[in-house]
Amino acid sequence: MNPLKEWKTFFPKLSSDIFRISLRQTILFAAISLIPALMTSCVNEEEFENNPNGNFEALWKIMDEHYCFFPLKEKELGVNWNEVHERYKRQVSAPLNSDQLFEVLGNMLGELRDGHVNMSSSFDLARNWSWREDYPANVSDTLLRAYLDTDYRQTCGMQYRFLDDNIGYIRCSSFGQAIGDGNIDEILFYLAPANGLIIDVRSNGGGMLTSAEALARRFTNRDIIVGYMQHKTGKGHEDFSAMAEQHLSASNRLRWQKKVVVLTNRGVYSAANEFVKYMKVCGATIVGDRTGGGAGMPFSSELPNGWSIRFSACPMYDINGNSTEQGINPDINVALSDEDFRRGKDSIIEYARKLF
Numbered sequence: 001m002n003p004l005k006e007w008k009t010f011f012p013k014l015s016s017d018i019f020r021i022s023l024r025q026t027i028l029f030a031a032i033s034l035i036p037a038l039m040t041s042c043v044n045e046e047e048f049e050n051n052p053n054g055n056f057e058a059l060w061k062i063m064d065e066h067y068c069f070f071p072l073k074e075k076e077l078g079v080n081w082n083e084v085h086e087r088y089k090r091q092v093s094a095p096l097n098s099d100q101l102f103e104v105l106g107n108m109l110g111e112l113r114d115g116h117v118n119m120s121s122s123f124d125l126a127r128n129w130s131w132r133e134d135y136p137a138n139v140s141d142t143l144l145r146a147y148l149d150t151d152y153r154q155t156c157g158m159q160y161r162f163l164d165d166n167i168g169y170i171r172c173s174s175f176g177q178a179i180g181d182g183n184i185d186e187i188l189f190y191l192a193p194a195n196g197l198i199i200d201v202r203s204n205g206g207g208m209l210t211s212a213e214a215l216a217r218r219f220t221n222r223d224i225i226v227g228y229m230q231h232k233t234g235k236g237h238e239d240f241s242a243m244a245e246q247h248l249s250a251s252n253r254l255r256w257q258k259k260v261v262v263l264t265n266r267g268v269y270s271a272a273n274e275f276v277k278y279m280k281v282c283g284a285t286i287v288g289d290r291t292g293g294g295a296g297m298p299f300s301s302e303l304p305n306g307w308s309i310r311f312s313a314c315p316m317y318d319i320n321g322n323s324t325e326q327g328i329n330p331d332i333n334v335a336l337s338d339e340d341f342r343r344g345k346d347s348i349i350e351y352a353r354k355l356f
Helices: 024-046 052-066 068-075 081-092 098-111 141-148 179-192 209-219 273-281 336-342 349-354
Strands: 118-120 151-157 158-162 168-172 198-202 224-229 245-249 261-265 285-288 294-304 308-317
Touching: 052 081, 052 098, 052 294, 052 308, 081 098, 098 118, 141 168, 151 179, 158 179, 168 179, 179 209, 198 349, 209 245, 209 273, 224 273, 261 273, 261 349, 273 285, 285 349, 336 349
Parallel strands: 168 198, 198 261, 261 285
Antiparallel strands: 118 308, 151 158, 158 168, 224 245, 224 308, 294 308
């Protein structure tokens, strides 16, 4: 069984504007980089039996050869993947039913504390969401409903309106659907008389990177470098390509020219984390809590028993070459206060309004 037989990437969803190298060149580069590993896989691919031990060994090897954050996880969390193998191998030595095996393998993946690492079966999803569950939410649906009221406009999953001090407010809770240029034109044209703009991405768990890019490129007047990316080039934990620049191109349509503040919390993840990274380079002020991170593009594979495995395989970095896997700090750290909540006020929105 080839542990990469259902190899999938986000590359089809990326626009050619993200990198200096074109999308075609990016895919070609990734394919060329992986040829040695794939050729080795075709010639010497190890077969794993569909039993607890075989599925365990297949999962450990898939992660060992293709997961991209082992150096970071060892440094930040002390994760030694060889030690993890020996510790969990003892747990699959006894007969296990499907539920028990799922728990053991899910716990092993949980050692990485990576929201992009999960395992799905017909009966459950193994995941680690500590990146947001271990921290204060710093957002309230009750308060958001009060700020949006009932006269907000909505398009492409975004709600927008004027606050009562003539500040434009956009609530973007997901990048899970495509955002059309025409829709962004309508939002920005409608909010054009505002004194400034607040973009609230709190608890935005990500989605399509192209949607994050489409919105961010309305806040720069020139093509800019917003970060870097690498590709896995071999099976070793340190086998990576040189860093490739991520570029954000200025839109040739309506662009925002006034002050903008982006609101964040620990629930900001994946494509939304990238959006915050872009907006920092565009000059936005980031207010709220540290983001949740999620700076690895996910690939997927499959175990002998058919369970699907998803994992981070291409690391991304900020403009200074630092990993954002563990999140991005705000420019101004603000938390929701109990006193403000009782008064029906969102502390983070209210702080942002004072910046205009």
